[in-house]
Amino acid sequence: MTLWNVEFSLALHNRTGKYQIGRAILADHADLIARTYYWRLAAADIPSGLRARVIGKLLQTEIRLRADPRLAAPARIRTGRPVLHLDPFTVTIHALTPDDMVLCHDMGPITHPGLFTPQVVSLYRRAFATIADIGPRTIFVSEASRRAYRDVYGPLRRSDIIYPPIRFPSGGPAGDPPDPPRGVGRPFLLTVGSIGARKNQAATIRAYAASGLAGRGVGYVLCGSREPGCEDVAKAAAATPGVVLLDHVSDEVLAWLYDNAAGFVLVSRLEGFGMPVAEAIARDLVPLISAGGVLEEVAGPAALTADPGDEAGIARQMSALAAMTAAEKARRRSDLSQAITRFTPERFRDAWRRVLC
Template sequence: MLSHRLDSDPRIDVDFTLSIHNRTGKYFIGRELIEGVSDFIGDIYYGPLALSARPGRWLGSLLGRIQYLQTRGHVRQSSWRLPQRRSHRPVLHLDPFTVGSTALRREDIVLCHDVGPITHPELFEPHVCKAYEAIYNQIATVRPNVVFVSHASQRAYGARYNTGPSMTGRVIYPAIHIGNRAAPVAPRDFHGKPFLLTVGSIGDRKNQISCIAAFERSGLSDRGFHYVMCGSREPGFEAAARAAEQTPGVVMFHYLTDAELSWLYQHACGFILASRLEGFGLPVAEAIGHGLVPAITKASALEEVAGDAALLIDADDIDDIAAAMCRLAAMGPAEREDRKKVLLRSIDRFSPDRFIEQWRILLREVLGREPERLISSGAARETQCPL
């Protein structure tokens, strides 16, 4: 059941603290959402402060630290903890981690990317799992409006907290942008041999160590291929970096410009993501948009994004990953084009206009605003499901 606004101000405050320390897909989803529904937005909070712009490095570090200590204090019910904010408007949390900064109410909205710290604790630091477990227990008790980025995350939440379909929240897919990057530029010191590509945070969750082992087993390096990966650090990064250094043909970039990343997408022979956990999988959608055929973890959010034409692999089977790499490297033009057509139809669901339209429908329901005339009745019927 949707909640009503707390007073006559038909706007919502946003907690965007994640933007201080997270520049992955979560950040870009939040930024696009705020820009697309700016007429619904009241204050935007970064930690305890409402600011007109994302804080700079030093202030951001301080506010991020305060947010962490505040969340930890409320999780542990510590005697030392900051008082929770109490807004006169509903609050949109762009990640569950900030729920502890306010007194959570049914009028609020929580954007859930995944429930990995609950379902896959081995992939996260113990203190992260403990924090998210307490947060999700609070969400399940209070029952605010919950939005998921994929049906896979929605199902995982429903299974963990034993909620029926009408109480599990709704799914609003993130938007993807293709072709808006800067003019492509080859990464420095990269010699342009044929290569397979992985984009995403580097560590245990994305499973790069298994992919590196699979590339070595495939023999593709002896045939002149490289395996290129790039992304930020996550738990398990150090082991993946050591494996990359020790394996011929593997190239790991820790940072790339948009232009360099665009070049890699445009020139790769195929895309690999044998992730053990995904909330949505923006890099896979971007790879498809650039014309790449992906090999992805079966029965995951990645399969939900890519559809039937992707190569599906067992993330725990190195031989299976190696076979998929060989198939991508050897795939003929006819099969590649057939698969690309189906894949491109699949990602049509993730248009920026559709993303903003569905969020505007949700916010109008939560805030009690009148419907917009420009919203089609079909789209309204699809998104107006009970929470």
């Protein structure tokens, strides 16, 4: 049985889906993990608070040193065991070997550089160039991400697709549902996901305004943590009647939003997997998603689709979603529910066990 060291530095600054996937791998396969590293520190628990900030600053300093060949950087990390990198960026500070393994969530900094800072683009270009050169086993969260890698870097020596598991919101105690968020009234369409340019919410808000749904009493609710481009989304939301923009919400409130929405909307420009779409389907919502790419891979052909750059098309599909009959929703839900049977915790755990053993 192979024992692995795990590189989980992303946990120092990231609490999105990447973090949840990493935590699930650590919890499911503790018997196969010797040590977990956060930068150069091996620790049993995920650093938090001041400790995490200090380690994160040191990590960023080393990354900056390695980005400039004129500067002296410390020797690359060698842990003495095969390393599972839970994000590609950490291969830039390790002595990567063919025996290592790298989890790739998306190719965004390579395929959509305009959505990221120049520093992030440079970091991931160096990371993927190293992966292409050394050839570790590479795990992708979707076929779309693997295809995007191959389009840029060519064939992979060893690769697998392991879909992440759906994280079902808890929903709160039976008989004690949470109060609706302030300003949210039914019926409404729902978008869940980080608020920013990557998710294209400013365009969907403009499409909602053009659809006339507000005048027909249908609201539009968005929630999620903030990322680059969130200012434009906030301005569009504030200027558009019928739109409610929430921050990150609790699992109980999220479950209420899913269970009371009339439909789900995520016409994003870039996704690694699109967990909110799978969660929405699991809560019996019909989604409107980006045409092509990973969201169609997740939802299957029963979802409504629109081109992320076509606001008029998004508006038409939002109107169609809001007006969809109960019979049409039931027909689509049957196919959608079948599509997400691929994303169970059991399948996720068993697939990772196979590649790690």
